[in-house]
Every structure is written in structure tokens, then in C-alpha cells.
Amino acid sequence: MCGITGAFAFTEKGKEKLPFVKHATTCLTSRGPDAEGIFSKDKIALGHRRLSIIDTTANGAQPMRDESGRYTIVFNGEIFNYRELKKQLSSKGINFTSESDTEVLLKLFIAEGENCFTKLDGEFAFAIYDGTEKKLILCRDRYGIKPLYYYHDENNFIFASEMKAIMKYNCELNIDISSLRTYLHLNYIPSPDSIFNEVKKIPAGSFTEIKSDGKTTNKTYYEPKYKANNNLSYESAKSTLRELLTTSVQNRMIADVPLGSFLSGGVDSSIIAALASQQTKHLKTFSIGFKDEPLFDETNFARSVAKKINTEHTVFSLSNDDLYANLNNLLSYIDEPFADSSALAVYILSNYTRKHVTVALSGDGADELFGGYNKHTASLFSLQKNLATQFIKYTSPIWNTLPKSRNSKTGNKLRQLSKLSAGLKLDNKDRYWRWAGFSDGKDNPLLSNFSRSPGNTKNKIVADINNDLNSWLLADIKLVLENDMLVKVDRMSMANSLEVRVPFLDHRIVDFSLQLPVDFKINKQSRKRILKDTFADLLPAEILTRSKQGFEVPLLKWFRNELKSEIENNYLEDSFIREQKLFNPDYIKQLKKQLFSVNPDDAVAKTWAIIVFQHWWKQNGLTEKNIQSPN
Numbered sequence: 001m002c003g004i005t006g007a008f009a010f011t012e013k014g015k016e017k018l019p020f021v022k023h024a025t026t027c028l029t030s031r032g033p034d035a036e037g038i039f040s041k042d043k044i045a046l047g048h049r050r051l052s053i054i055d056t057t058a059n060g061a062q063p064m065r066d067e068s069g070r071y072t073i074v075f076n077g078e079i080f081n082y083r084e085l086k087k088q089l090s091s092k093g094i095n096f097t098s099e100s101d102t103e104v105l106l107k108l109f110i111a112e113g114e115n116c117f118t119k120l121d122g123e124f125a126f127a128i129y130d131g132t133e134k135k136l137i138l139c140r141d142r143y144g145i146k147p148l149y150y151y152h153d154e155n156n157f158i159f160a161s162e163m164k165a166i167m168k169y170n171c172e173l174n175i176d177i178s179s180l181r182t183y184l185h186l187n188y189i190p191s192p193d194s195i196f197n198e199v200k201k202i203p204a205g206s207f208t209e210i211k212s213d214g215k216t217t218n219k220t221y222y223e224p225k226y227k228a229n230n231n232l233s234y235e236s237a238k239s240t241l242r243e244l245l246t247t248s249v250q251n252r253m254i255a256d257v258p259l260g261s262f263l264s265g266g267v268d269s270s271i272i273a274a275l276a277s278q279q280t281k282h283l284k285t286f287s288i289g290f291k292d293e294p295l296f297d298e299t300n301f302a303r304s305v306a307k308k309i310n311t312e313h314t315v316f317s318l319s320n321d322d323l324y325a326n327l328n329n330l331l332s333y334i335d336e337p338f339a340d341s342s343a344l345a346v347y348i349l350s351n352y353t354r355k356h357v358t359v360a361l362s363g364d365g366a367d368e369l370f371g372g373y374n375k376h377t378a379s380l381f382s383l384q385k386n387l388a389t390q391f392i393k394y395t396s397p398i399w400n401t402l403p404k405s406r407n408s409k410t411g412n413k414l415r416q417l418s419k420l421s422a423g424l425k426l427d428n429k430d431r432y433w434r435w436a437g438f439s440d441g442k443d444n445p446l447l448s449n450f451s452r453s454p455g456n457t458k459n460k461i462v463a464d465i466n467n468d469l470n471s472w473l474l475a476d477i478k479l480v481l482e483n484d485m486l487v488k489v490d491r492m493s494m495a496n497s498l499e500v501r502v503p504f505l506d507h508r509i510v511d512f513s514l515q516l517p518v519d520f521k522i523n524k525q526s527r528k529r530i531l532k533d534t535f536a537d538l539l540p541a542e543i544l545t546r547s548k549q550g551f552e553v554p555l556l557k558w559f560r561n562e563l564k565s566e567i568e569n570n571y572l573e574d575s576f577i578r579e580q581k582l583f584n585p586d587y588i589k590q591l592k593k594q595l596f597s598v599n600p601d602d603a604v605a606k607t608w609a610i611i612v613f614q615h616w617w618k619q620n621g622l623t624e625k626n627i628q629s630p631n
Contacts, residue, residue, distance in 0.1 A: 001499040003028025003049040004074040005160035006127055008136045010214040014155030017169050021045040024168040031494045039063035039072050044129050048074045051497055056256050060100035070132050073106045076161055077124030077146045080251040117221045134212035142222045143505050144204030144482035151199050157210045164335035166199055173198050175627050182457045184446050185437035187339035187609050190483045195336050204482050224477050226470045229515040237520055238534040248506035249275040257358040260284035265301030268363030272503055274538040276361055277309040285311040286353045292320040304540045316352040320554055324562055331615045333495045339609035340484055341553040346492040354498040364485050365504035368476040369513040370531050371522035375435040378420050379469050392421050415601055429462040438605045448584040469518045556604050559595060571614040581624050
């Protein structure tokens with residue numbers, strides 16, 4: 001993987017931004033520590049930081065130009081079917097001077113234009129400049145595995161892999177209150193929006209063409225859709241899934257550098273590691289354990305899998321002090337507010353794994369495709385309309401008064417029951433939105449002096465939600481997967497110069513999953529049913545029967561001990577909150593009171609979201625002048 005950036009000027013004034021490409025490129029060094037390249041000519045400047053994976057020689061360096069000098073590309077990602085595409089192009093008389101997938105991508109585009117995007121099997125974000133027609137084309141992979149931000153005004157079009165690079169161009173940027181409102185509910189900001197009003201994200205599965213006069217054309221080349229195949233038997237579906245995932249893993253093991261696999265001990269990463277171990281001897285697998293948090297430690301399960309599939313397994317055993325020691329590094333790297341606290345675990349796992357390999361396989365995507373989350377089970381439960389649903393629905397006063405917390409089994413179960421009870425009183429659309437976030441989903445009192453309703457972002461996300469759980473899974477692919485899970489993996493791995501590949505997100509697997517009936521994926525007895533049944537022979541029995549166990553950072557312990565002073569005297573300090581003029585001071589006081597009470601509930605997640613935002617705000621020197629009120 002790599003880091004890319006660039007600026008395209010439409011006017012003479014716009015050309016003043018071009019020299020900033022150097023600083024923007026350098027700030028992406030962790031995404032590409034191996035080399036840096038700059039291309040600048042007339043009204044275009046492109047920058048690239050390289051993490052060498054395929055063809056590590058200078059022949060694969062970027063920015064890369066074709067022989068005529070007309071086309072120049074900067075590319076972040078991997079094209080896993082590049083050898084097949086190269087053969088097709090070679091048969092037409094097209095010559096190559098490298099073994100890189102970058103050159104294949106460039107020459108495929110030259111030969112076929114935008115029609116080539118649907119032929120790509122990979123994870124990517126790239127920009128190609130046509131020096132003859134004076135236009136720039138930006139494209140992003142089908143599911144948003146690789147990021148691509150952009151800024152557009154009357155003088156410039158500026159793009160980059162990360163927000164921090166956009167900020168290096170010294171553009172005027174203002175916080176978008178609508179995006180902040182969404183962030184405070186979800187703990188992340190969905191595409192195409194960003195925290196800044198002037199910066200957007202290229203949506204997954206789409207591309208944008210920018211002409212020299214500043215006019216842009218946006219097109220979607222791929223969109224996941226549910227297409228029921230009622231003629232598919234369960235046994236034939238299992239056979240197809242096994243073939244598809246085996247091929248996907250095999251394709252994603254192409255590399256000219258050391259490759260390994262994450263192995264948490266859960267079903268998803270275990271299946272990927274098991275399939276990878278069939279393709280190579282002595283596969284290296286990696287997991288992290290938590291000495292002080294036995295409730296969240298999965299290392300015994302990971303070791304059990306590693307023993308069965310015969311990998312060279314490494315466990316990084318961490319204490320809470322080890323976790324806390326990395327907290328500031330995590331906060332400092334985040335360049336757009338993102339408050340999924342499990343990012344810390346991914347950050348540390350990536351850091352330790354990078355000492356052994358340059359590429360790692362991951363099990364991300366399976367939960368969204370095959371129904372792996374608590375809310376999927378809860379959604380099925382909500383449709384039953386039996387005595388159990390009625391009991392939980394109408395006993396919400398009980399659940400609301402009992403102490404709830406993510407840091408114990410009992411407290412977490414009570415928290416889930418309270419959230420379940422609240423959701424059962426809502427219609428399908430409001431229920432999805434409520435269970436996707438950390439507020440009641442209606443009116444977020446954290447914001448001061450602004451409209452606090454969820455607005456158009458919510459309406460767009462829940463538009464197609466109905467009684468069919470497949471509508472929930474499709475919404476999760478577009479919302480949770482693209483904007484939370486994949487952002488977490490990309491940012492935390494790239495912070496440590498580690499490339500992570502996600503075999504479940506081969507588009508053939510995603511499209512296949514969207515043909516399957518709900519009961520193939522999840523029923524009363526099992527989540528990810530077809531996944532477990534298809535690969536049962538590869539895994540220890542206890543992996544298939546254990547309950548899902550996500551990792552929770554011990555935030556509450558830190559908030560009440562190591563971070564308490566920072567909360568009271570810095571991030572949530574009353575005079576700072578009032579001077580900032582973003583958050584409601586009275587609600588912040590209530591939030592702190594709840595946080596330090598015996599019933600913290602989701603005050604922990606809400607507080608973490610504010611801490612992440614405040615650290616980002618202060619790190620970037622923002623003030624009241626940088627606030628953009630919504631229309």
C-alpha cells in the first residue's frame with residue numbers, strides 16, 4: 001500500500017497550491033516508508049509515498065508515466081488479478097517494462113478508459129492525469145477499503161489518502177456541524193462527508209473526472225445490491241462459498257515481501273488463516289492477548305487454531321499499561337475524528353506484526369456479509385412478536401435503572417437488554433439507526449446552539465431498511481463496513497506501514513452473499529451459519545460454538561484513573577467547553593456525572609468520542625472561526 005496526493009489547478013491563482021504537494025506527500029510517510037516521488041508540470045502536481053510490495057525495484061516507482069508521457073498515475077493499493085490482465089494486454093501487443101501492478105493498471109486504463117474499473121479485483125484508490133485532454137480521473141475500490149479525500153474550489157482540486165495531507169495545502173477549512181452531529185451518534189463520519197464542510201470522500205465503487213475548467217463528473221461503477229436466488233440449495237451454496245473464498249485467499253497471497261495473517265481466535269480470521277495455511281508452508285500468524293482483561297482475551301482460542309492448522313504463531317501479550325502507553329500515539333495519528341476504541345488494539349497488533357511481515361490477511365467483512373453482530377440477532381428477535389419480545393419491550397424501566405457497563409459480563413448484558421428494549425419500540429428504520437449508534441438517534445443534546453436532529457444523513461442510510469434482515473446487512477456493508485471497520489484497519493495498519501488484505505471482500509463473494517436467503521446466514525441457533533458449516537472441517541470445534549467476543553479497551557478504568565485529570569482539566573473542562581462554543585456545557589456536566597457513577601452505560605463511548613474530537617481540535621489549532629453552521 002502507499003500514500004497518494006495531488007493538486008490540479010484551474011487558474012493562475014490555483015497554481016500557488018502546487019508547491020504544497022511536497023509537504024503533503026512527506027506527511028504520508030508511514031503509508032509508504034520505502035520511497036517518495038513527485039511529478040509536477042504546468043497545472044498538475046502529484047505525490048506518492050511507496051510501500052514496496054509487488055516489484056520492489058525502481059521499475060515500480062511512482063508517479064509512473066506511460067512511454068508517450070501523456071498519462072501519469074499515482075496508485076495506492078493492490079490489483080490482485082494484475083497478472084491475468086497483463087496477459088490480456090500483452091496479447092494485444094502492449095509492452096511492459098516492469099513487473100508491477102501499477103503499470104498494468106495504467107496501461108489497462110489507457111486501452112479501455114473508465115470501462116476497465118469493473119475488471120479490477122483489488123483494493124485501491126488512484127489518480128490518473130491525462131496531459132493531452134488536461135483532465136484528472138480519481139477512482140476508489142468497490143467497498144472503500146482504501147481511502148480518498150478531496151477538496152474542490154474555483155481554483156483547485158486537491159486530493160489525498162488522508163485528511164492530514166489535505167490540510168498541508170493551507171486551504172480554509174470549516175467544521176461541518178452536520179457531520180459532527182452524525183459523528184456524535186455513530187462515532188465516525190460516513191462517506192461522502194468529512195468533518196470539514198469543504199472536504200469530501202470519493203464514495204466506494206465510484207470515480208470522478210475533473211476537467212481543466214473545474215467541472216467534475218461523478219459516476220458509480222459498482223453498487224452492492226440484494227438479489228435473492230431462491231433456487232440455490234444450502235449444500236450448493238456451501239460449495240460455491242468454499243470455492244470463492246479459497247480462490248480469494250490464494251489471490252491475496254501474491255507479494256514479493258513477507259506475508260502473514262491476523263488470527264484473533266474468532267471464526268472469521270481463523271477461516272482466513274486456515275485457507276492461507278493451505279497455500280504456503282510455515283504461515284506466520286499473529287494475535288494479541290490482554291493480561292489484565294481476561295474477559296476479552298482470546299489467545300487460547302487463537303493458539304488452538306494455530307495448532308490445528310500448523311502455523312508459526314506469535315502472541316503479543318499486553319498489559320493495560322502497554323495499551324495506555326500507545327494511546328497518545330493513536331490520538332495523534334487520527335486526522336479526522338474516529339472513535340471506535342478497538343482501533344487501539346488494531347494499532348498495536350499492526351505495530352507488532354510489522355516487525356515480522358509487511359503484509360497481513362484479515363477476516364474483516366464477514367460479520368456484515370453473513371450476519372455476525374448482536375444487532376442482527378436482535379433484529380431477528382424483534383420480528384417474532386412473542387411473549388419474550390413483549391416482556392423486554394415493556395420492562396424497559398427495569399433495564400434503565402440497573403447499572404450498565406461494557407466492562408463486565410453482567411453490566412454489558414444489562415446494557416444490551418436496555419438497548420434492545422428501546423429498539424423494540426421503534427419502527428425498522430429508526431431501530432436500525434438506534435442500534436447503529438450510541439445516542440437515542442433522535443436528538444443529540446451534546447451539541448450547543450445548533451439543530452440537533454440527525455437530518456438527511458440518517459434518512460439516506462435507512463432508506464431501504466425493511467423487515468428483511470438482508471436489508472440490514474446491505475446497509476451495514478455501505479455504512480459500518482466502509483466507514484468504521486475498513487477505516488479502522490486501513491488507518492491503524494498504515495500508521496505502522498503494514499498492508500492488510502481482506503479476502504472476504506472479493507466482489508464475487510460479496511455479490512454471492514447478497515443472493516443468499518437470511519436463514520442461510522443466521523437463525524435462532526447460529527450467526528454466520530453458512531460460514532461455520534462450510535469451513536467446519538478446518539477449525540477446532542470450540543471455535544465454531546463459542547460466542548462472539550469483540551475487544552473492548554478498558555476506557556472506563558482509564559477515565560476513572562489515568563485520564564481523569566485530562567477529562568476534568570482539559571478535554572471536558574467547563575471554561576474550555578464554553579469558549580469552544582460547540583458542546584452543551586450543561587449536558588457535558590451530566591455526562592461526566594454519569595461517567596463516574598455506578599451506572600455509566602454508554603457514557604463511556606460518548607466521552608471517548610468527545611476526547612478524540614477535542615484532541616484532534618487542539619492538535620490542529622482550531623478555533624470558533626473554524627465552525628461551519630449547517631444550512
